[in-house]
Amino acid sequence: MASVTLADLTKEYGDLTAVDGLDLDVDDGELLCLLGPSGCGKSTTLRMLGGLETPTDGDVYIGDDRVTDEPPYERDTSMVFQSWALFPHKSVIENVAFGLKMDGVGEAARRERARDVLDVVEMGEFADADPEDLSGGQKQRVALARSLAIEPDVLLLDEPLSNLDKRLREQMQLELRNIHDEVETTFVHVTHDQNEAFTLADSIAIMNDGDVEQVGEPREVYDDPVSLFVEEFLGDTNLVDARVESEIDGGVVAATEFDESIEVPTAGGDVAAGDPLTISFRPEELDVSRAAADGGQSAAVASEDVTTSLEGTITDVLYRGSSVRFYVEIGETSVFFEQSVGDQSDFEVGEPVVVSWDPADLLVFSAGERVGRGGS
Amino acid sequence: MASVTLADLTKEYGDLTAVDGLDLDVDDGELLCLLGPSGCGKSTTLRMLGGLETPTDGDVYIGDDRVTDEPPYERDTSMVFQSWALFPHKSVIENVAFGLKMDGVGEAARRERARDVLDVVEMGEFADADPEDLSGGQKQRVALARSLAIEPDVLLLDEPLSNLDKRLREQMQLELRNIHDEVETTFVHVTHDQNEAFTLADSIAIMNDGDVEQVGEPREVYDDPVSLFVEEFLGDTNLVDARVESEIDGGVVAATEFDESIEVPTAGGDVAAGDPLTISFRPEELDVSRAAADGGQSAAVASEDVTTSLEGTITDVLYRGSSVRFYVEIGETSVFFEQSVGDQSDFEVGEPVVVSWDPADLLVFSAGERVGRGGS
Amino acid sequence: TGMLGDSGGPQTLRVTVWSGNYVERFEEAIRPIFESRFDAELELVSGWNSLLAKIKSAPADDPPFDVTVACEPIYYNGRSQDLFEELRYEDHIPNIDNVIQHYKDIRPYSHGAPVDGAPLSILYNTDLEEPVETWSDFTSFVVQQSNGVGVDSGFWIYPLLAAGVGTDAAPGAQELYEEQHHDALMDTIEAWPIEGWASSGTDVWQQFQNGIVDAAQWYFDQVYYDMEDHPNVEFAMPEQNAGWMNNWAVVRGTDKRQLGEEFINMLLDPEVQSKWAEDHPLFFTTSGMSYPDDLAQYLPTTAEEAEQWSIPQWEEVAPYSEQFSNKFKQMKNQ
Amino acid sequence: MMGALADESMFAWFGERIKRRDSTSVFLLAPLAAFELVFFVVPFLILVRMSFNAQPETGFYETGWTLAAYGDILASDLYQQMILFSFKLGVIATVVAVALALFYAYAAYRADGLTKSILLFSIILPLLTTLVVKTYAWRPLLAPNGVLNDLLLSAGLIGSRIQFAPSLFGTVVGQVYIVFPYAVLAIYSVLSTLDWDVVEAARDLGASRPRSFAEVVLPEVLPGVAVATVVSFAWSVGAYAAPSQLGTGSQTTFAMEIGNLMLTNFNWPVGAAFALLMLAAMLASSLAVIRLLTGSIGGVQDV
Amino acid sequence: MSEAVSRERVEDVLFRAGYWLVLAVLMLPIVVVFVTSFQQSSYLTFPPSGFTLEWYATFLGSEEWLSAVRDSVLIGVGSSLLATVLGVTGSLAVQRSDSWASRVLPPIVLLPLLIPPVVLGLTLLIYFNRIGLTNSYVNIVVAHALWATPLVFFIMQSVFARFDWNLRDAGMDLGARPGRVFYHVTLPNVRSGVVISTVVAFIVSLQEFIMALFLKSFEVQTVPVLAWTSLQSSLTPMVSVVSAFLVLASIVGVLLSAAVMNLEWLAEQL
Numbered sequence A, B: 001m002a003s004v005t006l007a008d009l010t011k012e013y014g015d016l017t018a019v020d021g022l023d024l025d026v027d028d029g030e031l032l033c034l035l036g037p038s039g040c041g042k043s044t045t046l047r048m049l050g051g052l053e054t055p056t057d058g059d060v061y062i063g064d065d066r067v068t069d070e071p072p073y074e075r076d077t078s079m080v081f082q083s084w085a086l087f088p089h090k091s092v093i094e095n096v097a098f099g100l101k102m103d104g105v106g107e108a109a110r111r112e113r114a115r116d117v118l119d120v121v122e123m124g125e126f127a128d129a130d131p132e133d134l135s136g137g138q139k140q141r142v143a144l145a146r147s148l149a150i151e152p153d154v155l156l157l158d159e160p161l162s163n164l165d166k167r168l169r170e171q172m173q174l175e176l177r178n179i180h181d182e183v184e185t186t187f188v189h190v191t192h193d194q195n196e197a198f199t200l201a202d203s204i205a206i207m208n209d210g211d212v213e214q215v216g217e218p219r220e221v222y223d224d225p226v227s228l229f230v231e232e233f234l235g236d237t238n239l240v241d242a243r244v245e246s247e248i249d250g251g252v253v254a255a256t257e258f259d260e261s262i263e264v265p266t267a268g269g270d271v272a273a274g275d276p277l278t279i280s281f282r283p284e285e286l287d288v289s290r291a292a293a294d295g296g297q298s299a300a301v302a303s304e305d306v307t308t309s310l311e312g313t314i315t316d317v318l319y320r321g322s323s324v325r326f327y328v329e330i331g332e333t334s335v336f337f338e339q340s341v342g343d344q345s346d347f348e349v350g351e352p353v354v355v356s357w358d359p360a361d362l363l364v365f366s367a368g369e370r371v372g373r374g375g376s
Numbered sequence C: 001t002g003m004l005g006d007s008g009g010p011q012t013l014r015v016t017v018w019s020g021n022y023v024e025r026f027e028e029a030i031r032p033i034f035e036s037r038f039d040a041e042l043e044l045v046s047g048w049n050s051l052l053a054k055i056k057s058a059p060a061d062d063p064p065f066d067v068t069v070a071c072e073p074i075y076y077n078g079r080s081q082d083l084f085e086e087l088r089y090e091d092h093i094p095n096i097d098n099v100i101q102h103y104k105d106i107r108p109y110s111h112g113a114p115v116d117g118a119p120l121s122i123l124y125n126t127d128l129e130e131p132v133e134t135w136s137d138f139t140s141f142v143v144q145q146s147n148g149v150g151v152d153s154g155f156w157i158y159p160l161l162a163a164g165v166g167t168d169a170a171p172g173a174q175e176l177y178e179e180q181h182h183d184a185l186m187d188t189i190e191a192w193p194i195e196g197w198a199s200s201g202t203d204v205w206q207q208f209q210n211g212i213v214d215a216a217q218w219y220f221d222q223v224y225y226d227m228e229d230h231p232n233v234e235f236a237m238p239e240q241n242a243g244w245m246n247n248w249a250v251v252r253g254t255d256k257r258q259l260g261e262e263f264i265n266m267l268l269d270p271e272v273q274s275k276w277a278e279d280h281p282l283f284f285t286t287s288g289m290s291y292p293d294d295l296a297q298y299l300p301t302t303a304e305e306a307e308q309w310s311i312p313q314w315e316e317v318a319p320y321s322e323q324f325s326n327k328f329k330q331m332k333n334q
Numbered sequence D: 001m002m003g004a005l006a007d008e009s010m011f012a013w014f015g016e017r018i019k020r021r022d023s024t025s026v027f028l029l030a031p032l033a034a035f036e037l038v039f040f041v042v043p044f045l046i047l048v049r050m051s052f053n054a055q056p057e058t059g060f061y062e063t064g065w066t067l068a069a070y071g072d073i074l075a076s077d078l079y080q081q082m083i084l085f086s087f088k089l090g091v092i093a094t095v096v097a098v099a100l101a102l103f104y105a106y107a108a109y110r111a112d113g114l115t116k117s118i119l120l121f122s123i124i125l126p127l128l129t130t131l132v133v134k135t136y137a138w139r140p141l142l143a144p145n146g147v148l149n150d151l152l153l154s155a156g157l158i159g160s161r162i163q164f165a166p167s168l169f170g171t172v173v174g175q176v177y178i179v180f181p182y183a184v185l186a187i188y189s190v191l192s193t194l195d196w197d198v199v200e201a202a203r204d205l206g207a208s209r210p211r212s213f214a215e216v217v218l219p220e221v222l223p224g225v226a227v228a229t230v231v232s233f234a235w236s237v238g239a240y241a242a243p244s245q246l247g248t249g250s251q252t253t254f255a256m257e258i259g260n261l262m263l264t265n266f267n268w269p270v271g272a273a274f275a276l277l278m279l280a281a282m283l284a285s286s287l288a289v290i291r292l293l294t295g296s297i298g299g300v301q302d303v
Numbered sequence E: 001m002s003e004a005v006s007r008e009r010v011e012d013v014l015f016r017a018g019y020w021l022v023l024a025v026l027m028l029p030i031v032v033v034f035v036t037s038f039q040q041s042s043y044l045t046f047p048p049s050g051f052t053l054e055w056y057a058t059f060l061g062s063e064e065w066l067s068a069v070r071d072s073v074l075i076g077v078g079s080s081l082l083a084t085v086l087g088v089t090g091s092l093a094v095q096r097s098d099s100w101a102s103r104v105l106p107p108i109v110l111l112p113l114l115i116p117p118v119v120l121g122l123t124l125l126i127y128f129n130r131i132g133l134t135n136s137y138v139n140i141v142v143a144h145a146l147w148a149t150p151l152v153f154f155i156m157q158s159v160f161a162r163f164d165w166n167l168r169d170a171g172m173d174l175g176a177r178p179g180r181v182f183y184h185v186t187l188p189n190v191r192s193g194v195v196i197s198t199v200v201a202f203i204v205s206l207q208e209f210i211m212a213l214f215l216k217s218f219e220v221q222t223v224p225v226l227a228w229t230s231l232q233s234s235l236t237p238m239v240s241v242v243s244a245f246l247v248l249a250s251i252v253g254v255l256l257s258a259a260v261m262n263l264e265w266l267a268e269q270l
């Protein structure tokens, strides 16, 4: 177990800069999730960490040692590959014992150790199986065992769960968490699935275009995204375009696609009248109720040209098993919110509703950057 | 556009029966999702429909025509492959125009039509690109356009979205829905992702082991599963083992893993004392509140040895972005429920809680079959 | 045998001879005699026509073999390129005196002693209405109407010699060496209904068997023993004939020059040649040797008989060789 | 001083290489590169040098610098005829061999079980038979009174015997027979990686089987076809055994003539120049074929 | 409807008939070779008039032919090993590198295949003599390797293109140095490709006779060289016998090595 530091790490493939001056610290024993869209450089970063790729620039430190030029077989890291990369011509236990064999551990000792690790991942009974005969989840556990067997200081996981179906994936996530608690190794886990990151991580690093946008605890990052990219990436939300009309105390009044102006918090932010904004209305922060029969409520709240609630019409109801997603048309745009099927307020298509929110819950972005961070 | 009928369809590969006497009707213009675990025979069924596989037994009708022995190029069906199967040496537009070329449509006409279809899937600007250079989602849309271009009566989709990340997948689901509404073709869509099925389907057919277990509208199937398999497959739920103790009016009293006996509805079901049951407590149907300080509440409700609420302890809190999942230990087992982060009742690990439910919401299964169907 | 550095043991004489049955019969006849007469080992390699290239490309003082057989144009080229040592007849090859003068006159024998050779022969299908017995018969009506004629495709000189013998413009095959007769010579050979271009004895037999030719030119030594296998083919030896002859040479730069010369001397021993003739139907150049009885009727035993034969004299034909070669190729290619 | 510095930086460069990971690839490349350099590039330069020597009246060459050898070749009708024939044979044999190989490799790819094994093994068997002999074995089959004629006659398909060999036909048959197995192997190795889904997609979109083969399979296996074409072409243009055993005198390829030039006429400069001219022509046509079939020269590497 | 179905039938029949026909034609010369190896007369005729095993006896008693078989095998093994090592390592190096060397090398490797063997043979003869490398085994092995290497190289290119490079990375990541990674991880996965290319290399060497003709010496001559030179006089069934013998020996060899590999596989299972 060791800390990891990446300093100004850069990797270029010809003209393409896959990783671009990336800085990142991972603490001893931490489980860090590297989260980002496809092609943003996650795998490349991980491979440089493991020594499978040589950085064009910058350095990699494991503990206090600079290992930038060390070959992979000299580093105390171990990688669990996205495709598992189990050796097809070796049995499960031979796969797991491989690293120990390379370390010169004797036959008997390494088989015993391999058996122990297999037990940890609950694959003891498959020791002599052929990897080809295992299901995806089992393969994944063998790959994990193979890496764990050499007791690396840092365990690198490159989307090891992405090939599994939802059920198996969730089960494996829990197992990974438990194993991490047990072995006390530093984990760097790459994924592009935000749910997975939330389930697993001590801390999350969100990558975009070869660089880290934000690092922090899952909740922190979710609650306080630094940029529109992070906000968009972390979950489903309603983004509404707006334009600053005037400044008020602790915020601004902005004209929105709703065709109504609303008050938004931009405390400390540097926006001026006329600036374009993007406002995130998270579905879980929206309160929706049936519109009063006379339809006057909206007007009542909308005194002084600003409002914290709007009237709209349900345009779509998407039944999603345990939850229902409703789309509400308001002005020129539409927002969605979700309800558990257990809730009783079943809205119907065409029904007028009132959508309201607490301005403090809105997240505001200008030119992709968060405005007035510290809100929420 | 045409209806599809599969009658007693069977496909054997040597000893293995991949599809086993399957009957299924798909209406004109319907979007049917074929849902089931890996290896249950979904692809095989679809391939027999498309003529890519010859049934061992049974028949395929499209509209009123028996097409069982027709080669694929004579059928008015078109398949979107799981792997997309784009022609790698042809440009995007050549891919899309391929079917028309095979139909003898002239160069100019087919390019125009291909362009139109590409516009429908919003890929017009990539017309001259090489398929290899596209991202997964774009490839998928080209594959779809290629099939749409020949205006098939029936469009077959074999897990076309399984390779996409969550965000892209959801986006494509909506697009598929819209396209379906637009083109009015019969769609048969294979997936193993229940969310996808719920989002897309007019009706869902759930397959298991080469046969259809249940067909119906999504809501119908979710609310009223015929078997434990369907219940388990459709979503996350809490399954609790129980054993019938005695019969009461409209149900039975059963001893559960909770270490408490509860009353369960089995109206019309045929169970006797001593029968093993499996009870599904859907997380969205559970009501959870902080236990009263004196802890007496549970005992109070539990008069007469049956109960609709139990006391337990929070053992795990999983933060999942917009929602939080709580695990509650009750007796020998544990159940989970979820809350949106917007809700205020933040439970903590170790906290005692009371979990209660409406017995009418419970689903009861005996030997895998639903007991007292029609409840809920 | 003959590994580098074991110079302590008996010497090894490396000799190149023709491939096919020539090497087999040489081996049978000569090896025992050589081994009984010399304290040395004999190593035979059957060279294809690459032997001059091998000498040429080897270092001047380390040739790939010590003695080689050579006929025209190999002998001529080897000699003019200094690839052969001059033979010291006085000191080491007294048997040169046994050689019939005619053979010594055909080519300069300074670098190679004339030892053996073979006449051409005519093969023909016995089903033909008339036998084909002279070279001029190739232009006869019977042959013209047959499946065709087969000739050697590799060495143009032999078909041309045969044609020369069959052309009456000049005695023997003098047509080759005198430019004014070249047209007549070419007219003759172009009149041959050549259907088979053979590059080996095998080819010729196959062509008969496969119905491609009904008459052919080939070499006596290669067909004589095979006749019995081909009941429908007869052979003829015209009195006016042509043939090939070997001059044996010592390769330049060899450290076994003397042994090589002694070896050649041995080949000129009438006794050896008589023995050799029992195994191989060749003609030999010494007057003292004798053929097994059935052979004597075909092969020249006297100088007079020998003079009836035209044997290539490359020196004379060299100026025209390119021209002939091209004409010949053109014939093949038409 | 400068030299020492340069040395040092060379050293540093090497050190860097060795430390960085491409060191392995440098080490791996070294044996092949060294082998090709020592045993091919240098001898090749000797050949090039040879072609500029002068040709004396008799034998081999005279050291010098002249383009005479090239001039001789280009001026000669006869050589032009041979070059033409070489290319003719090359093209015919290649087209026939590659077309058949494509069909056969596809059959092997589609077949399974015993049939597949038989088809594949039938490719190996001719490869194991000594070339000289298997070519010769066509003669009793194709000759005027050979087996094929017997069959055709008794079937009444022909009125009189036809000389299938020696002839151009026989030469082509023999040459195709020599290169066919290699062509099949080259194509099959690519075909075996073909994604069958793509073919099914084509059929599903209305392409009949022959059509789907032409539209989808063929373009996919072009890299294999390119290798098969280049190998077949190179070996057929420079054919030796087939034309000399199954051809008449007029089936003379340039390779046979070079053999003649070098071994019988001892005309090395002309032989060398001839070889180089043909090499250039073949290289150009091979690259053109590869470019045509795979879109780029690098395509061969993807095979 | 039935029109399409019956067209598919016709296509099926034609397709099958097509490849069985090609197969039959492929086998014709082989049949000739096998049949003539048993024939009675001493020159090659087909169909032969009588059968005998005499030629096999002659073959087994002929030192010349036996030593040619030995030389062929030695040279075949030598050149296929050399070509395999060079081709496999070279192809491995070129795979994942974009240095100029790895771009220049493939065409150079291909070039010898385009040069007529007469020319290559003579040039090599001159060259070997100049550098004083006159061991015929070595010479012929090198010459054949020049032809076999490109084939190995290009076959391995396609094999490596399908190899999962993550396995190599995984091996290194688990502490194996490049050599050990190759031995423990890469090689077992590309074994069939290596075997195929080695066999092809061996076959090329077994067939080549023109370069071998130039480079042969007193001690060394291969089967096809001997076959070619004996063709010069008369073709006895001996040539067929040797071919048939080689084919049979190769088949036995293939079966044996398959068995050995299976044993290995079995051993792996235990």
Ligand SMILES: Nc1ncnc2c1ncn2[C@@H]1O[C@H](COP(=O)(O)OP(=O)(O)OP(=O)(O)O)[C@@H](O)[C@H]1O
Residues within 6 Å of the ligand: A013, A016, A017, A018, A036, A037, A038, A039, A040, A041, A042, A043, A044, A045, A192
């Ligand atoms: N060997 C390579 N040569 C050239 N470009 C490469 C190479 N490896 C990666 N890239 C490019 O670098 C960028 C980053 O790739 P990387 O694999 O790190 O992405 P990623 O974040 O892991 O994506 P994913 O989630 O799809 O795995 C991509 O644009 C990719 O095309």
Ligand SMILES: Nc1ncnc2c1ncn2[C@@H]1O[C@H](COP(=O)(O)OP(=O)(O)OP(=O)(O)O)[C@@H](O)[C@H]1O
Residues within 6 Å of the ligand: B013, B016, B017, B018, B036, B037, B038, B039, B040, B041, B042, B043, B044, B045, B192
């Ligand atoms: N060509 C084949 N030969 C033999 N068995 C086959 C073949 N194709 C499919 N099977 C078997 O038939 C069964 C059903 O396969 P199918 O592909 O229809 O499953 P699926 O439901 O599509 O699964 P997935 O969700 O994994 O795609 C599987 O057990 C599979 O192994």
Ligand SMILES: [Mg+2]
Residues within 6 Å of the ligand: A042, A043, A044
């Ligand atoms: Mg990645």
Ligand SMILES: [Mg+2]
Residues within 6 Å of the ligand: B042, B043, B044, B158
């Ligand atoms: Mg499937």
